[in-house]
Amino acid sequence: MPRLWNFLDLSTPERRANPALGQTPTEFSPNEPSECLCALSDWGVIHVHGADAAAFLHSQLSNDIQSLDTANARLAAYCNAKGRALALLRVLRTDAGLLLFTHKALTDSLIRRLRMFVLRSKVTLDDVSEAIGVIGLVGAAARPPLQRLMGSLPEQVGGVQNADEIRLIRLDCVPDRFALVVPGRLLPELWARLANTLPVVSSEAWRLLEIRAGIPTITPATQEAFVPQMLNLEPLQGISYSKGCYPGQEVIARMHYLGKLKRRMYRLHTQTATAPAPGEIVRAGTGGQEAGTVVTAAQATPESCELLAVLRIELAEQNSLLLNGAPLQPLELPYSFDT
Known part of the structure; x- marks a missing residue:
C-alpha cells in the first residue's frame, strides 16, 4: 500500500490510536x-x-x-x-x-x-x-x-x-x-x-x-493489447473523432469510419474461487479456439467471479466460451452500442 495510506496499516501508531481509521474491509454483498x-x-x-x-x-x-x-x-x-x-x-x-x-x-x-x-x-x-x-x-x-x-x-x-x-x-x-x-x-x-x-x-x-459499470482498466499485462474501440471507449465517450491528431489517431479513425470492429469488450460470469488475471485467454468451447483476453476480473462471491474480456464478436455471439475450462455466461453491460 502506498505510504499515503499508511494510516490504514494495522501496525502503525496512527491506526492503534484511532481504530476507525483502519476499519477492516467488510465482506461485500x-x-x-x-x-x-x-x-x-x-x-x-x-x-x-x-x-x-x-x-x-x-x-x-x-x-x-x-x-x-x-x-x-x-x-x-x-x-x-x-x-x-x-x-x-x-x-x-x-x-x-x-x-x-x-x-x-x-x-x-x-x-x-x-x-x-x-x-x-x-x-x-x-x-x-x-x-x-x-x-x-x-x-x-x-x-x-x-x-x-x-x-x-x-x-x-x-x-x-x-x-x-x-x-x-x-x-x-x-x-x-x-x-x-x-x-x-x-x-x-x-x-x-x-x-x-x-x-x-x-x-x-x-x-x-x-x-x-463496464469500465475497463489497463494494467502492465494488457498494455498494447487493445485499440480503444475494443475497450468500449466509444459508448463510454472516451474518444473524440473531431479533435485532430494524437498517437494512433489514424488507426483509430480508420476503424471508426472505414473498418468493421471485430472485437469488443463483454461482461461475463464464471464459477471459480480465484479470479483470473488480466491477460488470461478465453477460448471458444468448440475446439478450444482462442476467443479473446481477460481485461479485469473480481470475485462476486467466494465461488464465482465477474470479468470484462475483449472477445472476437463472432465467437462471443455464436459459441460457448471457456476460461480455464470453466463455462462463461454473458451478462449485460449498462450501456448500448451503435449498430
Whole structure:
C-alpha cells in the first residue's frame, strides 16, 4: 500500500490510536444494494501543469482535452502509434493544471513516455500519487456526508464538484458512485469521518463495481493489447473523432469510419474461487479456439467471479466460451452500442 495510506496499516501508531481509521474491509454483498467506502490506493495520480499543459495532453490522448473545464472529468486512452492502448485515464482539470488518474503500476512508465514528447512545450509532469489520495464512495448513505463536505453533488456522470482543494467526481448514477480526490494532509481525518458512516470494503469489491459499470482498466499485462474501440471507449465517450491528431489517431479513425470492429469488450460470469488475471485467454468451447483476453476480473462471491474480456464478436455471439475450462455466461453491460 502506498505510504499515503499508511494510516490504514494495522501496525502503525496512527491506526492503534484511532481504530476507525483502519476499519477492516467488510465482506461485500454483491446481490444487494451496496453502500460502502473504499481506499483507492491502486489509483496513480499525475499532475500535468504549465502554460501548454492542456494543449500538450490534447495532442497525446484520444479525447478532447482543450474543451475540458473544471466541472467535468473525461475518460481517455493514451495509445502507441499503432493505436494500441498504453493506459486508460480519467482526466480532471483544476486551477493548477490537469490531474490524470490511471492504474498506479503504469504511472512511472507513463510519465517517462509523455516527457519524451514535451520538447519545447511549457509542460511539467509530476507523480503526485503520494500527495493526493482518492476515496471511493457508493450508495445513498454517501450522499449526506458528501453534501455537507462539498455543498452540492454533481448529478451527471463525469460531473465534478469542487470545494477548496477537494474534488468530487460522479462515476455512476445507478448506484450512486463517486471518487473523492483529497490532499494527503486531509486524508486521515476525512477518512475517519466517512468510515463512521459507511462500511469499508476491499479494492476487489470496488473492482467488481467497475466491472458492473463496464469500465475497463489497463494494467502492465494488457498494455498494447487493445485499440480503444475494443475497450468500449466509444459508448463510454472516451474518444473524440473531431479533435485532430494524437498517437494512433489514424488507426483509430480508420476503424471508426472505414473498418468493421471485430472485437469488443463483454461482461461475463464464471464459477471459480480465484479470479483470473488480466491477460488470461478465453477460448471458444468448440475446439478450444482462442476467443479473446481477460481485461479485469473480481470475485462476486467466494465461488464465482465477474470479468470484462475483449472477445472476437463472432465467437462471443455464436459459441460457448471457456476460461480455464470453466463455462462463461454473458451478462449485460449498462450501456448500448451503435449498430
